[in-house]
Amino acid sequence: MKNATKLVWLVMLFASSIVFAFGQTDAKMSMEQLIAHDQSVVVYSDGDFDLSVPAQNRAVKAILIDETFDTQLPATWPQLQYSGTGLWGWVPGIPAPGGYQPLNSDGNFAACNGYTPGGQVFDVGLFTPSMDMSAAAGPDVTLDFDRNFQDFAGNGDFQCRVYSGGTALANLELTLVNVTSDDPSTGVHNTFVLDPTTFADASDVYVEWWYSCNTGTAWGLGIDNVVINLVLPPGEMWGYVFNGGGLSIYGATVGIEAEGLLTTTDPTGWYSLPTVPGGMQEAYAWKAGYNVTIEMVNILPAGSVQQDFILAAPTMIVS
Numbered sequence: 001m002k003n004a005t006k007l008v009w010l011v012m013l014f015a016s017s018i019v020f021a022f023g024q025t026d027a028k029m030s031m032e033q034l035i036a037h038d039q040s041v042v043v044y045s046d047g048d049f050d051l052s053v054p055a056q057n058r059a060v061k062a063i064l065i066d067e068t069f070d071t072q073l074p075a076t077w078p079q080l081q082y083s084g085t086g087l088w089g090w091v092p093g094i095p096a097p098g099g100y101q102p103l104n105s106d107g108n109f110a111a112c113n114g115y116t117p118g119g120q121v122f123d124v125g126l127f128t129p130s131m132d133m134s135a136a137a138g139p140d141v142t143l144d145f146d147r148n149f150q151d152f153a154g155n156g157d158f159q160c161r162v163y164s165g166g167t168a169l170a171n172l173e174l175t176l177v178n179v180t181s182d183d184p185s186t187g188v189h190n191t192f193v194l195d196p197t198t199f200a201d202a203s204d205v206y207v208e209w210w211y212s213c214n215t216g217t218a219w220g221l222g223i224d225n226v227v228i229n230l231v232l233p234p235g236e237m238w239g240y241v242f243n244g245g246g247l248s249i250y251g252a253t254v255g256i257e258a259e260g261l262l263t264t265t266d267p268t269g270w271y272s273l274p275t276v277p278g279g280m281q282e283a284y285a286w287k288a289g290y291n292v293t294i295e296m297v298n299i300l301p302a303g304s305v306q307q308d309f310i311l312a313a314p315t316m317i318v319s
Contacts (some may be wrong), residue, residue: 008282011015011318027107042160054106060277065228066226066228068106069090069109077110078219088124090109095113095116097148097220100222101165102148103188107186108224110222111222112124114211126210128208131204132202132205133203133205134202136196138197141193141228142228144189146187148222150187151213152242156219156220157180159175165201165204173200176190181314235302236304237283238273240308241254241287241310241311243268248265252264252309256284261273278303280299283297286311290314
């Protein structure tokens with residue numbers, strides 16, 4: 001009897017030391033704390049994950065355009081010559097306009113050179129290929145590009161314009177840039193946010209860089225590093241949490257730590273995380289008295305995926 005009493009006393013002391021070290025076992029814990037809690041009762045958990053990465057919002061993006069003009073003007077980028085004789089060219093295939101180049105350029109860029117050979121009339125637009133932005137749910141498209149526009153005594157105009165449903169002026173949606181005076185000599189970086197839900201046809205969108213000058217002395221326009229991204233809508237992850245016997249677990253924590261997402265299961269063991277960024281995500285489920293279970297889940301943007309978890313009871317060794 002004395003030995004049995006001693007054993008019970010030792011087990012109670014051991015349990016109280018866990019609570020002392022980690023606080024209430026049903027309190028919210030980070031993944032690192034959960035693993036530490038499980039290890040305190042001699043639980044082995046396999047799988048590799050990086051606990052050093054802080055929570056962050058990593059929205060998944062579809063790259064619509066990523067053009068650095070490294071070798072030439074892309075054949076898929078059409079030009080529209082409204083009047084005149086000047087056309088867009090590729091530097092270094094043509095001289096840089098007045099020696100100016102866009103900010104952040106490596107020396108390869110698209111350009112209209114109104115200075116060399118001179119005497120040309122420019123009234124020409126360079127267009128991206130058609131882009132499908134119909135997946136946007138709001139202002140979900142970002143447009144970035146570097147430029148350098150230099151006029152000469154007022155000779156020169158530059159606009160950046162957005163169209164949908166075609167490239168005729170009747171299809172014009174936005175004029176993002178409209179300048180007639182010099183950029184800084186080193187150039188400018190532009191960033192714009194677009195809301196395709198306001199466009200007439202979000203499935204057929206174009207961006208144009210238009211340059212104009214008369215026959216007098218003019219410098220020109222260069223653009224580089226054109227990047228257009230569509231932020232994809234998040235997806236949903238849902239499912240159930242069971243124990244090893246197939247019974248649902250109420251109050252289990254389910255989360256994706258890298259995204260700062262967390263929820264608990266209802267009395268049926270069901271949970272839902274409705275706004276998870278798309279792509280591969282490391283998800284976990286846990287409840288006091290069970291092992292942490294980790295699963296890699298592929299979240300489909302604007303989709304829904306079921307991910308169930310089975311929690312095993314931890315192994316406790318008392319000696």
